[in-house]
Amino acid sequence: MENNSTVKIIGPSLFLTGIALIAAFLLSHVNKNTSKVINERKIENQRQAVQDVLPGFSNIIEEEANVDGKVFNYWVGTRENSEEEIERAYAILASEPGYSGNIDTMVGFDENFKVLRIVILHQTETPGLGTRCMEVADDTTIANLITGKRKKSATPKKPWFQEQFTGLSMNEPVNLEFRGDWTPRMRDELLQRNSITSITGATITSRVILRSIENKANELKKILSEKSEEENIEENIEDNTEENGGLDI
Numbered sequence: 001m002e003n004n005s006t007v008k009i010i011g012p013s014l015f016l017t018g019i020a021l022i023a024a025f026l027l028s029h030v031n032k033n034t035s036k037v038i039n040e041r042k043i044e045n046q047r048q049a050v051q052d053v054l055p056g057f058s059n060i061i062e063e064e065a066n067v068d069g070k071v072f073n074y075w076v077g078t079r080e081n082s083e084e085e086i087e088r089a090y091a092i093l094a095s096e097p098g099y100s101g102n103i104d105t106m107v108g109f110d111e112n113f114k115v116l117r118i119v120i121l122h123q124t125e126t127p128g129l130g131t132r133c134m135e136v137a138d139d140t141t142i143a144n145l146i147t148g149k150r151k152k153s154a155t156p157k158k159p160w161f162q163e164q165f166t167g168l169s170m171n172e173p174v175n176l177e178f179r180g181d182w183t184p185r186m187r188d189e190l191l192q193r194n195s196i197t198s199i200t201g202a203t204i205t206s207r208v209i210l211r212s213i214e215n216k217a218n219e220l221k222k223i224l225s226e227k228s229e230e231e232n233i234e235e236n237i238e239d240n241t242e243e244n245g246g247l248d249i
Contacts, residue, residue: 045121046106050075050091053108053117057089065223074220077108089116092220094212099204100124103133107213113170113221118162118213123205130205133161137181161199161206167191170217174210176203 054060057077065072075091088111095104101124108116125131137160164182168174172194179186179197190196198206 046093049106049119049121050108052119053091053106054089055108055116060091065227067219067223072219072223074223087111090220090224092216093121094209094216096208096212096215098123098125098208099130099202100126103205103208103212105209105212107165107216109170109217109220113217115165115168115170115213117158118165120159120162120209125202125205129202130199132199132202133205133209134159135161137183161196161209164190164196165213168196169194170214170221174214176206176210178203 050060054075054077057079059079060075060077062073062075065074073093077089077091079087081087089108091106091108093104093106095102097103102122103120103125104122106119106121108118110116120133123131123133125133136157160182164187167187168191175193175195177190177193177195177197178200179190180200182190182197186197196206196210
């Protein structure tokens with residue numbers, strides 16, 4: 001009787017253990033196969049975002065620097081203007097914890113650190129609140145609904161919260177105002193004050209995105225400043241060498 005009871009207990013336990021092991025193996029196999037695809041997609045999305053935030057710059061290269069012992073990646077775009085001068089622009093990936101998780105934002109700047117564009121790549125904010133950083137404004141009017149006709153835009157619309165960053169200067173503080181949803185009519189007035197308007201009910205999300213961009217911009221300024229100093233030193237050494245008849249003394 002005791003043997004039968006033992007078998008009844010051990011048998012189902014072994015069966016369940018076997019199922020658990022098989023399930024764990026299958027999950028690890030699926031994760032191994034899908035993680036590569038997910039990573040490839042992430043890289044492609046990042047590449048596309050760099051192009052989006054550096055409009056008109058086709059020659060783009062990725063560079064790497066060291067900031068306080070940490071690797072700092074950024075992208076440099078170049079192009080020739082109408083006066084045959086080389087223009088540069090820069091892109092960085094800003095990432096900081098938001099209300100519900102990290103918010104990753106690709107940002108493009110011109111040489112004077114004015115924002116060209118931003119693209120939010122990843123966020124897990126509260127639906128209906130923080131997620132509105134990805135919201136595209138709907139300009140459908142009552143007349144459109146009655147007639148069933150809607151205007152078709154020649155270019156895809158961008159999320160209103162992200163669009164308002166274009167033209168901001170990162171060489172001075174950016175103000176966060178509470179004006180409700182941004183519209184193109186607000187652009188000039190807000191830019192004059194170097195300001196953006198917060199997402200209603202999602203102040204934390206708005207502040208985090210702005211702060212992450214400002215922090216990364218300051219790091220990039222430091223990198224470019226140090227790089228410029230190094231280049232100036234090298235140029236002075238070369239000039240002195242030439243003045244001394246090619247002798248490096």
